[in-house]
Amino acid sequence: MYSTTYHRPSSVDEAAALFAKGKEAKYLAGGHTLIPVMKQRLASPSDVIDLARIKDLVGIEASGDTLTIKAATPHYDVATSADVQKAIPALAHLASVIGDPAVRHRGTIGGSIANNDPAADYPAALLALGATVKTNKRSIAADDFFKGLFATALDDGEIITAVSFPIPAKAGYAKFPHPASRFALTGVFVARSRSGDVRAAATGASSGGVMRVGAIEAALKANWTASALDNIRIPASGLMSDIHGTADYRANLIKVMAQRAVTQAG
Template identity: 60%
Template sequence: MYETHYHRAGSLADAAGLLAQSDDPKILAGGQTLIPTMKQRLAAPSDLVDISRIEELRGIEKVGNAYVIGAGVRHAEVATNPSIKGDIPGLAALAGMIGDPHVRHSGTIGGSVANNDPAADYPAALLGLDATVITTKREIAAGDFFTGMFETALDDDEIITHVRIPVPQTSAYCKFPNPASRYAMAGVFVAKTADGSPRVAVTGAGADGVFRATAMEQALASNWSPDAVAGITVDASGLLGDIHGSAEYRSNLVTVMAKRAVAAA
């Protein structure tokens, strides 16, 4: 690990000030991605701004027909929250599938969303549920937030504070995990939104990260059943291929996971 300067922010204003005065800072939330990356010397920030103790980033609250979840909320908190389990079971199930117990009790929803790993789970939930990312500057629809592999619409000095997730009529998430990392080789989040519109978001398979499977959405609009998506395949030319599975293999996984998710929903 390269030398870095560590700062613990006491508030959002404090964190913003530390970011502004640092040469090449990184925000530290749960650290489940950043710290291993630094240990491998793949990242060398001049400063680490730790936001994990900021109370403004905590809490889960239902506001109207949506949940507002603090960016500092741990995966385990989402997975075990009784209200979320009742209203958005797909989101609770997804959070409970992330990594292992250590990761789930350390990693945060804001950190996962900001990092936008192409195999992370939360991006599929936010895109599938038509969520909104709230930052220190603005509100960004999930469809505009995720812009490519490890890329988001965030500015360098912008901090995620909350995510707002509407309650759908129904939802579910199914993934085929890499047996070692537990990251998704293909994960599919399905939801029927409050107005009845189907949404299907895919993670782990796309060469540019998370994406919506619009052909599956159109099929589900007229027939909400596993049979509706059984014959639909995602074009393999836009999918990842690596030592764990070819693009064609992932294309098949997407269809299988979609069928299972619709059945679960």
């Protein structure tokens, strides 16, 4: 057995101060990663600092050309938000297909991207939409935030406070879910900005985590239709291969999911 001290701070500053005092402190968002690893004795934090009750970390704001989702906002709130459904319908759809109802009511966008699971949904949206991750210390572009499997640009003790998304002209997300976990065996988010720039990101496929897919971006910039992707070939090199699917299988899924995402985007 081991002991841990549970904290429920009321502000980001209080949470950061508690982290600094702890010998081996951990932040708790939705808890879908930290709690299981603690149960398995793979983590034994001296202090668990619950961020979910900090009011300044919950909420959704649409202003001008930007949609901002605060870090402790649950997936369910994103999926059902009228602001999200109007500004970026693909993001509302993405949130609606995360896990199961229990996960969607408890899990948060901040917890998801801070953990950066290679099969998580949100990282693909951040990368494809060119989002900005805001913390209690700075702002980090999505292109600079994700650093590989379970790795991000966050410093020790840094707290994600919000994610800011530029509102695109069109966007879509499609994934092939694992039948048990509902994680993305492969998922693709595509977006076309109001200036005509096209970005596409795949999750669940690469051994290095979420990635942009240049071949899809080039084809869709020339012709924003699902059929524009008919003849592209996604290399299997660098993609994951496991009991759920080979690298070649995932390469084909990237193409198929991208076509479905474009169709969804319209």
